[in-house]
Amino acid sequence: MLDIRRLVLLRDLAEHGTVTAVAELHRVTASAVSQQLKQLEAETGVRLLDRDGRSVRLTAAGHALAADTEPVLAALEQARARMSALAGRAAGPFRVACFTSALAPLAAPLSALLEHDHPELRVHITEAEPEASLPLLRHRRTDLAVIYRYTNLATPDPVGIETRPLLHDPLLAVLHADHPAARAAVGGGPMPLAALAGTPWITAAEGTACREAVLHACRAAGFGPQIRHVCTDFAAMLALAAVGGQVALVPRLALAALPPGLVARPLADPAPARTVEVAVRRGSAGEPAVAACLTALELVAGAVRSDGGAGAGGDY
Numbered sequence: 001m002l003d004i005r006r007l008v009l010l011r012d013l014a015e016h017g018t019v020t021a022v023a024e025l026h027r028v029t030a031s032a033v034s035q036q037l038k039q040l041e042a043e044t045g046v047r048l049l050d051r052d053g054r055s056v057r058l059t060a061a062g063h064a065l066a067a068d069t070e071p072v073l074a075a076l077e078q079a080r081a082r083m084s085a086l087a088g089r090a091a092g093p094f095r096v097a098c099f100t101s102a103l104a105p106l107a108a109p110l111s112a113l114l115e116h117d118h119p120e121l122r123v124h125i126t127e128a129e130p131e132a133s134l135p136l137l138r139h140r141r142t143d144l145a146v147i148y149r150y151t152n153l154a155t156p157d158p159v160g161i162e163t164r165p166l167l168h169d170p171l172l173a174v175l176h177a178d179h180p181a182a183r184a185a186v187g188g189g190p191m192p193l194a195a196l197a198g199t200p201w202i203t204a205a206e207g208t209a210c211r212e213a214v215l216h217a218c219r220a221a222g223f224g225p226q227i228r229h230v231c232t233d234f235a236a237m238l239a240l241a242a243v244g245g246q247v248a249l250v251p252r253l254a255l256a257a258l259p260p261g262l263v264a265r266p267l268a269d270p271a272p273a274r275t276v277e278v279a280v281r282r283g284s285a286g287e288p289a290v291a292a293c294l295t296a297l298e299l300v301a302g303a304v305r306s307d308g309g310a311g312a313g314g315d316y
Helices: 005-014 019-026 030-044 060-086 100-117 128-137 178-183 209-220 233-243 288-305
Strands: 049-052 055-058 092-098 121-127 145-149 161-176 198-202 226-230 248-251 262-265 273-281
Touching: 005 019, 005 030, 005 055, 005 060, 019 030, 030 049, 055 060, 055 145, 055 209, 060 273, 092 100, 092 128, 092 288, 100 121, 100 288, 128 145, 128 161, 128 178, 128 273, 145 161, 145 288, 161 209, 161 233, 161 288, 178 233, 178 262, 198 233, 198 248, 233 248, 233 262, 273 288
Parallel strands: 092 121, 092 145, 198 226
Antiparallel strands: 049 055, 145 273, 161 248, 161 262, 161 273
């Protein structure tokens, strides 16, 4: 029988490309990963890797076995969920990873609700953006993740993960109240993004999904933003906008309060937005603790939807 831990190493090698990256992911040495992969080849009796000096590439058989690993892991998660369901209660430690701007409006009330309704469940919250929380989830270092995806970016579905939508979180234009575009938008409906073409901007750092979503929206509106400041903290972004007169696009969930002199205006379609989602390992949704968390999170998200989505400052 094939060793599931070695199959996971092969799957991760297919995803990350190098033995060193897999070793860092699993917090072991590269030589230990190489040894495990050699043993997996011995178990299968098939060459899974092409070795060229210190680099390796998966063979066709290696890619096929890596792809077959995901449904095996999902089946194991489902079996574990069934066994847990027989116990009939949500208990023990439960780890939730959540991105920064959803910690106050979603994660905090979720923790309180779960521990009230399920006193044997101990909730642990970890702050993590999706690029960090999804690997944590896949490698069983967290049990559930609250993530986001931008609607104007072609973000693929995460492999081996089930997601459910929670909230629609539009990006709002944050600008000085005396900006001509802000004055024109009062009582006149959503603001066209092109009205901000001539104003200096504040954006997130290069390589972030938010930066890409903002740039994509601006290009679709027919201009490239004149970027003055770059930062990843929403509160700092708002402070800079308040004193410098620049504009920024900020998710509504991150707008608990605006500094004096600033306003937040909705954008005309096609308006950029992000979807807030809950993610669990495929096959694990029937586990009592996971099911309890999914139910509670939908209740919390419903309350946020009812009050308009106000949240707390945080990071892109």
